[in-house]
Amino acid sequence: MELRLGLALPTPPFDTNGSCSSSSSSSGGVGGGKKRRCFDEESRVGGGVPKTLHLLVWNTNRRDDGDEPRDLDDNSSSVVLNEEEGLVGWPPVKAWRKKLRRHNGRPNNNRIAAAKNSCGGCRASNSTYVKVKLEGNAIARKIDLSVHRSFESLTATLMRMFDISEEHQQKSFRLAYQDREGDWLLAEDVPWGTFIRSLKCIKLIRSRSC
């Protein structure tokens, strides 16, 4: 597919010298003077504001696409993966519905559990976001728990969030949480399910202070 560039760019739009993770950004070429004229012709159509303002003109005459068709499986650079739950925001179920699923469980087992558990939630509000603090850091952040299914995934995200990239640094932190009664507990002492159901907020504490 041939592209005619209606406007000259200061630099070629697809810089193949740059190192970046996306693999298939190279395509097409940028031309020179002829293209500028093409744009001017277009702009005369329809008077003042060009009716068909193209920054690139799509030439549909050539059937075969000049580009390499994008490899369908090459998602690694652009897809954000969460270990257990898969992709962020997929399937497209609203956050509060996701939370309901976890509380409700299966219909057969649910009747008694539901009767006992009629207030359902572990948090006062319907939000799946909880406050996270890093010991020594005044500013609290917020994290969406609904996308996590394991301590590993949660911890990895927290490390990224607080920019703790060094492994030895990572090891010096432990995950603590405050439960509904106000007590501070270590996350490593409880199973994930208990943690999720009873936590109010999270703190990353330094190992020394335990």
Added chain:
Amino acid sequence: MTYSFPDEVLEHVFSFIQSVKDRNAVSTVCKSWFEIERWCRRKVFIGNCYAVSPRMVIKRFPEVRSIELKGKPHFADFNLVPDGWGGYVLPWIVEMAGAYPGLEEIRLKRMVVTDESLELIAKSFKNFKVLVLFSCEGFSTDGLAAIASGCKNLRELDLRESEVDDLSGHWLTHFPETCTSLVSLNISCLGSDEVSLSALERLVGRCPNLTSLRVNRAVTLDRIANILRCAPQLIDFGTGNYTAELRPDVLSNLAGAFSSCKELKSLSGFWDVVPAYLPALYSVCSRLTSLNLSYATIQSAEIIKLVSHCPSLQRLLVLDYIEDSGLEALASSCKDLQELRVFPSDPFGAELNVSLTEQGLVAVSLGCPKLQSVLYFCRRMTNAALVTTAQNCPNMTRFRLCIIEPKTADYLTLEPLDVGFGAIVEHCKDLRRLSLSGLLTDRVFEYIGTYAKKLEMLSVAFAGDSDLGLHHVLSGCEGLRKLEIRDCPFGDKALLANAAKLETMRSLWMSSCTVSFGACKLLGEKMPRLNVEVIDETEPPDARPESCPVDKLYVYRSVSGPRFDMPPFVWTMDEGKILH
């Protein structure tokens, strides 16, 4: 051009024209109609709060009584828009407090509303009647208390799907004893901790015009009977928890309470359902037009029993526990069905936990000729099923299919689902909204561009092969207003070649695609009436080469220029500068 009609006559004529579209058309006829119309416009709808500034709205329409604003892009519902992106309503309230003292109605969707905003509303608008906060966040029950106590003529308070900081259930007591004006109250989203049940019952009891009431999970089954008896005029009721130990007296009391509500047409709620209590509903079922069971984890057999009592049903929301067998029963009992939404009970499970397949969809399409709106989550699909559905339902206006595993092919032929969706757009000529899923090539977009001429909103995920796909949509779909795309191999070429198209749309969202930073800058530079926002939480886009793809891109038309309330992770491309 001279007129023999005085302005007042024209104004009177215009007063019969209520729809926003028609009003907009009227205002473009000539200068004098523009002037007359703008002075008598009472209702304004702003689909993107950043498309125009409050001052501009106020300047053009000085006598507005009702405003509707939408903030965040739709994908915010699925956590794709980071917290803090924007959509703040306070600046609007501040301006309107001064300019529209007679404002009566505020309807907001996906906006950040603070207690301060709510307090300002309660203070500034003496005749305030309607507050609808759809999928909003940022406020607490303190703000609600201000509304309750400050708005003497409140008719509607609807908090549907909003996230409220539930500090205290006592906010309900702030409705004065003199408040009898409520027509609609929806507090179903409130946390399950506290709602002052006695205050609620008293409030309900003294509002004779209350026709819509949706309570939250804190209201237990035993209290429902009391509430219903206080308000037998209810048309729409949302229960709280529908669970209790089975006791015959409670059941008969509940059944009696329901049967006293002769106008009841719509039911929702049903958290934690004990199926044995469902028969209490039977007396209202024959009149029921809308039923939301999408929180109810009851099995297919129970759903079938309930639904078979509802021959007038027009709208059903349900979990996939209904299974194909339930949908077949639905198809034979509910011939008036117009809208069906089937939600996944276990969206993240890898295994099939229920027997809900393409067969269910086909059965409903066959049995329910009036079917117009479908939202269907399932795990397998075939082109044949989609073709059959399309042929059976040519009046479909909204079709959203979500096959849970991305890029799932037709499970019988192993082909992409291009032909199936192609049939949908070809046969359903009035299709306004479409969501795609499954294995899809550029072909499906060619079909969409060719046939979907009335399409207004398209959602795409994990589909397509190249820019050609995006180009088909942007160049072919004449009525397109909103386009949201994630994880597709669409990049610069299609976007830049169709730059002008973006000015005819409300917005475009592209995340995890291959649009380069350079192209975003170019778009922002050359299209001054578009706001081009690059969203990246990990690092600034200019920290990488220009050819690198941006994480998230949100482009929307605006007459008020770039916004200045952006968080650190949003950059606006504007005339060569990157605003931050």
